[in-house]
Amino acid sequence: MDRDGTGQPPGEFDVTCINKKFGAYRALCDVSFSVVSGEILGLIGPNGAGKTTLLECITGLLPVTAGTVSRKGRPLSIDARKAVFWYLPDAILPFSRQRVATTLVFFDKITGAGRDRHDYLVHRLDLTPVLNKSFSALSKGYRRRVLLALALMGRPPVLLLDEPFDGLDLRQTLGVMDLLRDCRAGKTMILSIHQLTEAEKICDRFLLLGQGRLLGIGTLADLRRQTGLSGRAGLEEVFLALT
Helix, strand or coil: CCCCCCCCCCCEEEEEEEEECCCCEEEEEEEEEEEEEEEEEEEEECCCCHHHHHHHHHHHHCCCCCCEEECCCCCCCCCHCCCCCCCCCCCCCCCCCCCCHHHHHHHHHHHHCCCCHHHHHHHHHHHCCCCCCHHHHHHHHHHHHHHHHHHCCCCCCCCECCCCCCCCCCHHHHHHHHHHHCCCCCCCEEEEECCHHHHHCCCCCCEEEEEEEEEEEHHHHHHHHHHCCCCCHHHHHHHHHCC
């Protein structure tokens, strides 16, 4: 990837010195990073590391205590972020009484995705068996796959997906990974993942977060060099070395 004079990759968007406090508790402390256009960036850390808080601060769902989010050098207002980011939270249940088919067609119309895109996502995510079921009647895995279909119909160039593989078995997880790779043209993705083996299979770079602080960012090879580990070290070993 081309790099500018700072040695950093060109950013699709930049997060600068994000801080978030809840009363006296500091959930995020001076988190800064750039996201490269077209990449899949893994937001890695254990439960409680601040991953969801960071995603909500980036999208504007949570007000920051300090810090900025900008795109191509220009700060993004809260309203402007709606056109840039599509955020898929963990464990949500929208349109609970609607049939899956109705919801998918509705999103097809409001996003302009087109019938071909609709049918492609239904096929790739194996949603045909549940099209006539209501959202509330779905298993956790099917709910997750329907929500991914809605996210992938959207037009915003940056997808923020919180635990996208939660509720999926191994075969389904690998299938969704393949789909995300195939859909990355024109999209930049941040995946919040706590399972390091899954992250290592899908992500181009990794942002390691611990107790609200940035521990490291880069490719697995970059992080190995940062920690002095051998070329065979996996993401789990790297994370343990940084914490």
